[in-house]
Structures are given as C-alpha cells and as structure tokens.
Amino acid sequence: MNTASGFDSRIFGFGMPRLVMGTGARNQLAEHAQAFGQRACVVSDPGVAAQPQFHELLQSLQAAGLQVTTYTEVLPDPPLRIVEDCAQVARTCEADLIVGVGGGSALDVAKIAAVLKQHEVPIESMFGTDQTPGRGIPTILLPTTAGTGSEVTPIAVLSDEAHDLKRGIVSDDLLADYALVDPELCLTLPxxxxxxxxxxxxxxxxxxxxxxxxxxxxxxxxxxxxxxxxxxxxxxxxxxxxxxxxxxxxxxxxxxxxxxxxxxxxxxxxxxxxxxxxxxxxxxxxxxxxxxxxxxxxxxxxxxxxxxxxxxxxxxxxxxxxxxxxxxxxxxxxxxxxxxxxxxxxxxxxxxxxxxxxxxxxxxxxxxxxxxxxxxxxx
Ligand SMILES: [Fe+2]
CATH class of the missing domain: 1.20.1090.10 (Dehydroquinate synthase-like - alpha domain)
Structure with a gap:
C-alpha cells in the first residue's frame, strides 16, 4: 500500500474497453455492432431475456441489418458446460461478434465464448492469469446489474463443478471492445x-x-x-x-x-x-x-x-x-x-x-x- 502522504514508485498498467455511459447508451448498440460484422450472437440469461428491453435491443440489431442468434441459457456462477454451449452456438452461427447483456455471469460467459469462437482450446487451459491463447471475436457488453463491473474487467469467474470451486480467468484478451453502460437497464432489477x-x-x-x-x-x-x-x-x-x-x-x-x-x-x-x-x-x-x-x-x-x-x-x-x-x-x-x-x-x-x-x-x-x-x- 502506498503511503498516505505521497506516491511510491510502483509501475502499474491500466486498460479498459471503449466506454459509452449514460441514460440511453444502449441505443448505440447497433451502430457499434455494425462496425464489427453482420452476424451477432447475443448472450444473456433467461430472466433478462424475458424483459422487453432485451427484445428492443435485438430488434435494433435486426433493424440495422444484422443477423441475430441468441444464447440465453446462462446460469449464475456459470459452469464450464454453459460456456462451451455458448461458444458452440457462436461457432454454428459463424458470429462476427458477441453481445453480452446481463449481470456478471452473462458478461463473463460472453467474454470467454468470444475467445473460444476464435481459438478452440479447453476452457481449463485458460484458468489463472495470462493463459488465454489470444483475443477472441469482438465483444460489446451491456450490464443489467450494478454490479460486478464485469463490463470493464479482464476477468471471468466460472464454476468448476468437478472440483466444487469457482475459478478465475484473467487476461487482457478478455477486455471487451465496447462497454455500453446504461443505468436504465437496471431499473427493473429487483x-x-x-x-x-x-x-x-x-x-x-x-x-x-x-x-x-x-x-x-x-x-x-x-x-x-x-x-x-x-x-x-x-x-x-x-x-x-x-x-x-x-x-x-x-x-x-x-x-x-x-x-x-x-x-x-x-x-x-x-x-x-x-x-x-x-x-x-x-x-x-x-x-x-x-x-x-x-x-x-x-x-x-x-x-x-x-x-x-x-x-x-x-x-x-x-x-x-x-x-x-x-x-x-x-x-x-x-x-x-x-x-x-x-x-x-x-x-x-x-x-x-x-x-x-x-x-x-x-x-x-x-x-x-x-x-x-x-x-x-x-x-
Ligand atoms: Fe466481486
């Protein structure tokens, strides 16, 4: 810990996705998605996917001419098989980008699935720090909780059910391309x-x-x-x-x-x-x-x-x-x-x-x- 009176000589790095924050920031989704390609895989959980705002986001992408495939089965503390399923959906639809909409679990799954779409490696090989094989396809993250802050972190935490453990994947390769932080997406959070x-x-x-x-x-x-x-x-x-x-x-x-x-x-x-x-x-x-x-x-x-x-x-x-x-x-x-x-x-x-x-x-x-x-x- 640096002293209260001054600055020590520690060198540190800092990085974050391009950020758009404010009421209505979600309305920029289609514009930024278009820049990354034509096929979007939208990742969420069943609760968020039932909300009208989620469907408005999908419609905005479709209205901009994007082909949209959804994966909305994310569970809290997502097990590895959820990430594998999500990555498979992204591969099958040949996604150009992944859009994560939800709490930390959905955003973490989106970040890892984007890497797995690009690099077919076992998830287990990525646990720890700087173990990813490279960046994935582009990601845009929209948080619906406040929150894990996952939209701006290089971290994903998954449940390793075989060992009853939560395990982290930490790498700058997980940093999203865009974080769209719109407080209105949290208005219906119980x-x-x-x-x-x-x-x-x-x-x-x-x-x-x-x-x-x-x-x-x-x-x-x-x-x-x-x-x-x-x-x-x-x-x-x-x-x-x-x-x-x-x-x-x-x-x-x-x-x-x-x-x-x-x-x-x-x-x-x-x-x-x-x-x-x-x-x-x-x-x-x-x-x-x-x-x-x-x-x-x-x-x-x-x-x-x-x-x-x-x-x-x-x-x-x-x-x-x-x-x-x-x-x-x-x-x-x-x-x-x-x-x-x-x-x-x-x-x-x-x-x-x-x-x-x-x-x-x-x-x-x-x-x-x-x-x-x-x-x-x-x-
Ligand atoms: Fe936390």
Missing part, C-alpha cells in the same frame, strides 16, 4: 439482486483502496465508488425507480470494475470463493457477509485508509458504516443460513488458501488459522 450486487461493488472498492498494491489512480476510482454506494445503494434497493440512484450505482459499479485490472480484490473475495463454488451463495452476498469480519482483521494495518473510507461514508467507524448499510439493504447474512455447517469451515479455509492470486493482495497476511477464524466469525 431489490435483492440490487442489494447484493451493490455490496459486491462496495467490496471491490474497499479491497482495492486497502490493497497491498494500491496505486493513486485507482484510489481515486475506489473512493468515489465507496461514496456513490454509500449515497445511492439504499435508495436503489428501496426505490428501484429512483433514476438518480440507479445512475449512481451504475457509475459505482463501473468505477469498482476499473479497480480490478490494476489492483484487484483481496481476502474477502478469496474467502468468498468456496462459499460460491460449493454452497452457491450469490457472489455479492458471500462478499457482504465476510466484508466486516475481514475489515476488522485488516484494521490493525490499515488505520489511515479506514479513516478515509469512514470519512467518505460519513462515519468515524467504517466497519460500523458497512454493517449498517448491509443491514439496511438486507445482506447482513450469516454463513449458516446457506447450509454451511460449522464442520465445513476447516475445508473451506483450506480451499480459500488456494486463492493466492487474491490473498497476496491483502494488506495483512492471511494464514490458514486466520481464514478459519474469519469464517467462524461469519458463521
């Missing part, structure tokens, strides 16, 4: 997913700002994301038609996503992996129920940064502020509510220790007994 995806955004921002490898540019994104979540999440959950709150959360999600390439997350996300992979706890809920406990664990080494987060959230105690927000939006859960038995904690801690890709970012080293203790507190 309160529960609004809450837990919003807490995911908060976790991205806090884990980036308190990261062992924090850098000044990303600090600015992270703190603004925290401020926006503190200001807008409760309103977006309790008044879903509050356009100002939806805009604020879409922006927060985008900023949180921009934290992930250069800095990324840390212990909360690492400990959340076994909760998602084995017990299918939604990603945002898993983060939300772990976040205050990991924050308390990190507090002894992150006092200055926590004070700043508290200031931004309007509190002298940022952990209490996070807990109050989580209670307000209904994500203040415990692991036991999701079928986790206390006896599972030891093997979950062992599984979490495998996620060194993220644990290495934590401001305080997490040992196996530490991971067990954090799970016990969250249980």
């Amino acid at each position: 309160p529960a997913p609004t809450a837990y995806t919003g807490m995911d955004t908060l976790t991205h921002a806090i884990e980036a700002y308190t990261n062992k490898f924090a850098v000044p540019l990303i600090d600015a994104f992270a703190l603004e994301a925290v401020r926006l979540v503190a200001t807008c999440l409760s309103r977006a959950v309790h008044h879903g038609d509050d356009r100002d709150a939806r805009y604020g959360m879409s922006l927060a999600s985008l900023l949180g996503g921009l934290c992930l390439k250069s800095v990324n997350t840390a212990a909360v996300h690492a400990l959340a992996y076994p909760l998602g992979g084995r017990f299918h706890v939604p990603h945002g809920v898993a983060n939300s129920l772990l976040l205050p406990h990991v924050m308390r664990f990190n507090a002894p080494v992150a006092a200055d940064r926590y004070a700043t987060i508290g200031e931004v959230m309007g509190s002298t105690d940022c952990v209490a502020a996070v807990e109050a927000l989580s209670a307000d939006v209904g994500t203040d859960k415990r692991m036991r509510e999701f079928g986790v038995e206390q006896q599972h904690i030891s093997e979950m801690a062992t599984a979490a220790m495998e996620v060194q890709r993220l644990l290495k970012n934590n401001p305080r080293e997490v040992t196996l007994p530490d991971a067990q203790a954090i799970y016990e507190q969250a249980w």
